[in-house]
Amino acid sequence: MAGSANLNVMMKTARKAGRGLLKDFGEVENLQVSAKGPGDFVSRADRAAEELIRTDLMAARPSYGFLGEEGQEIDGEDPTRRWIVDPLDGTTNFLHGLPHWAISIALEHKGQIVAGVIYDPVKDEMFYAEKGNGAWLNESRLRVSARHRMIESIFATGVPFGGRADLPETLQDLARIMPTCAGVRRFGSAALDLAYVAAGRYDGFWERGLHAWDIAAGIIIVKEAGGIVEPLQPNESLLESGQIVCANEPIFDTFAKVIRKA
Structure with missing residues (x-):
């Protein structure tokens, strides 16, 4: 689907953060057997991913606000628009080397979510949607199940x-x-x-x-x-x-x- 400029920024940023987290994820297995363990390393990876996402989103849309898991909320010059970001959803899975975690980026406008991206770097699955334009997984349209029992x-x-x-x-x-x-x-x-x-x-x-x-x-x-x-x-x-x-x-x-x- 050809998305808006905002959606394209969100997807590009999610992929960029995903590449960094994949490299970090590759180190977790080695850290599992160390005396210190991977906890501190994963915390740094989480914070670094949010910093990357915040930097890229704010560079693209400097007037928007920003709410992330790791840092203080930023009030934007435009009070009607705000990014809402989880740089690493599934941190415990990541910490234990389980390949099920994602980057989540949403855009809020006047209290309503108008665009969303959830990117699973391990499986290279990009779920995304914009208000009124349907939901997608990579190039395929998404529909909820039809089960009724x-x-x-x-x-x-x-x-x-x-x-x-x-x-x-x-x-x-x-x-x-x-x-x-x-x-x-x-x-x-x-x-x-x-x-x-x-x-x-x-x-x-x-x-x-x-x-x-x-x-x-x-x-x-x-x-x-x-x-x-x-x-x-x-x-x-x-x-x-x-x-x-x-x-x-x-x-x-x-x-x-x-x-x-x-």
Whole structure:
């Protein structure tokens, strides 16, 4: 798809950051066996990727604001436009040498996400969308799955780590949803979970405790692929609440009802 100038900047920047992270990822396996481990190295790689992305995006659009995972938010001269960036979604996977992580870049205009890019460098899969122009994976148009029976559907979520406060709610969710479906997956990257819903690989996704940079790009990609995306509580803001549920249209109401019973 021929995208706008903004989308082209986002895709070019994501690929550039991806090349750097791939080189870093190649070093992680060597660091796994060292006494110090790869933790500090991965933290530096994460920060370096955000710095690269911020530099390139701000050079292309110096008046836009910037919200990233690693640094302070930057207010732009244009208060209506803001980049929302996760330079490395799936850091724990990256840290352990698991090849499932991505770069997520979104553009917000007047409070609405109008463009999004999720790039998986390991698989060279570029998921992207612009408002009104559909969702794409590389050169192929994306559509959410057409399944309409819960028992045939696969869902994705994130399971809180380290005794986080929302762990009991998630365990209750799993107890309700697992008897009704074909399976639940936990792959460790919310951005890719959303991209996979858009691609029809998953039929739905839900999670609590996320941040704007985890989900901003995925929101528009799922919507432009024909999916429904809502906050877990209908009166909340998706980006502010960090609680999300999405699915294809035929199963959304049933799926969301099960999750929202909490």
